[in-house]
Amino acid sequence: MKILLVGEYSRLHNSLKEGLHVLGHEVVLVSTGDDFKNFPSDILLKRKYDSGISKKIKVGLFKIFGIDITSLSLKNQFFKQKEKFKDFDVVQLINESPLGILPKYEKEIISFLKENNKRLFLLSCGTDYTSVKYAFEKKFRYSIFNPLFEKKVSEKDFFPALKYLKPEYKDLHDFVFKKLNGIIASDLDYDIPLLGNEKYFGLIPNPVNIEELKFKPFSSEGKIIVFHGINRANYFKKGNDYFEAVLKKLQQKYAEKVEVITVENIPYSEYIKKYNSAHILLDQVFAYDQGYNALEAMAKGKVVFTGAETEFLDRYNLKEGEVCINALPDLDSLFEKLEDLILNPEKLNAISTNAREFIEREHDYISIAKKYLEVWEK
Known part of the structure; x- marks a missing residue:
């Protein structure tokens, strides 16, 4: 064809x-x-x-x-x-x-x-x-x-x-x-x-071309790295203001445990390299399902804060928090979910593995x- x-x-x-x-x-x-x-x-x-x-x-x-x-x-x-x-x-x-x-x-x-x-x-x-x-x-x-x-x-x-x-x-x-x-x-x-x-x-x-996106097993050594990529034109549309507010609070409370990487308006080839070292990626707030950036990060084994509403869980027969984190437009909720992962890094390992398996199963x-x-x- x-x-x-x-x-x-x-x-x-x-x-x-x-x-x-x-x-x-x-x-x-x-x-x-x-x-x-x-x-x-x-x-x-x-x-x-x-x-x-x-x-x-x-x-x-x-x-x-x-x-x-x-x-x-x-x-x-x-x-x-x-x-x-x-x-x-x-x-x-x-x-x-x-x-x-x-x-x-x-x-x-x-x-x-x-x-x-x-x-x-x-x-x-x-x-x-x-x-x-x-x-x-x-x-x-x-x-x-x-x-x-x-x-x-x-x-x-x-x-x-x-x-x-x-x-x-x-x-x-x-x-x-x-x-x-x-x-x-x-x-x-x-x-x-x-x-x-x-x-x-x-x-x-x-x-998702899973052959181009290599899975990186979770490592608990050193600080937990959180990646936040900003497209300035879509700043409020993606909920970046929520993420920035939560990251500020997280860094103040867990400075010894957390490192934050923030990038803005960079080409795709640079963007996808920048988050390679991250454990957690903050994608978007106002969504029911994952967009493309989230899926590629999940393929690499990142724990992604993105859309993962009930409708998504029902469609793919998943449990909440199994393959990614549902990012709600609620500062307290976002902070609690991030804090839980910082204090319980074994959860990062499980979600990371599940995320890769999900992409291989549903998005190949x-x-x-x-x-x-x-x-x-x-």
């Missing part, structure tokens, strides 16, 4: 591509590299005019004429290579706005992909109209919008997510859904809002690639 993957988040499409290659399929990945993360791409579309004086010029042009020169540049880069994007059996978009450009340009690209290839699928693995609307209407017990509801931040701060509720993005959503052959979700945070949609084929867990990239093929071929 010949497959085109459009867009990239957190290395998901790269891992899927690797699994599909093992199974003998031809795969091309086109993306912008997910900004500063610099993920690999067979065809890299370069974002321009996003820093320095060129960004100021871009903002001015948009305010005066409504022209986004970054979006226009990416669209032009795509169509200059349009012959490379034809005659695929399957095209999969990583999002309704897979290249992160203005909706009118996304429509042109998606129309071209629909007209020149056999089947078109959408992967729901990040903020989009369906998931944002569901969360904004408070249908989850808690969500990425808690900081907004609690007035910690303004709507301007949440524009990257809230934009999907704007008329032009709702129109893009409707446009894409009419073109699609089917939709797949990567975890429960996107599965739950899609339930009942006639084009929804269900949840396929994130593919080759097994997951087979599940994608089953859906695409329906």
Whole structure:
């Protein structure tokens, strides 16, 4: 089968591509590299005019004429290579706005992909109209919008997510859904809002290339190392403010037992090396299930604070705290869970081993690639 993957988040499409290659399929990945993360791409579309004086010029042009020169540049880069994007059996978009450009340009690209290839699928693995609307209407017990509801931040701060509720993005959503052959979700945070949609084929867990991620057995020698990676654009959305407050308290009380590593806005290749020495990784607070960074860390045997709600435990028949720690938006809860692991390091060893076994069992990239093929071929 010949497959085109459009867009990239957190290395998901790269891992899927690797699994599909093992199974003998031809795969091309086109993306912008997910900004500063610099993920690999067979065809890299370069974002321009996003820093320095060129960004100021871009903002001015948009305010005066409504022209986004970054979006226009990416669209032009795509169509200059349009012959490379034809005659695929399957095209999969990583999002309704897979290249992160203005909706009118996304429509042109998606129309071209629909007209020149056999089947078109959408992967729901990040903020989009369906998931944002569901969360904004408070249908989850808690969500990425808690900081907004609690007035910690303004709507301007949440524009990257809230934009999907704007008329032009709702129109893009409707446009894409009419073109699609089917939709797949990567975890429960996107599965739950899609339930009942006639084009929804269900949840396929994130593919993780376990061969690239070596398990490191837990060592109780020395201090327990806690890793906290920050993407400044998603600071409140991921609950980093909760983690920073808890880490400050933890360092004050257990300075002789704990070492904290904090990094911010670094490329993926550096990020994944930085946490190699850590025992505990703080991922995100407002989630029901694990995102991609959490899963890769779990594959390495890290004890990850992330989404692990009842719905997740029920789906995989797990006990609370068996493979990762459910990070709730509650400072006392977070501190107590971290303190328990610091005082009882044998628990770190058990969770570390369980985490690796869980990834091997439920997220192996080759097994997951087979599940994608089953859906695409329906």
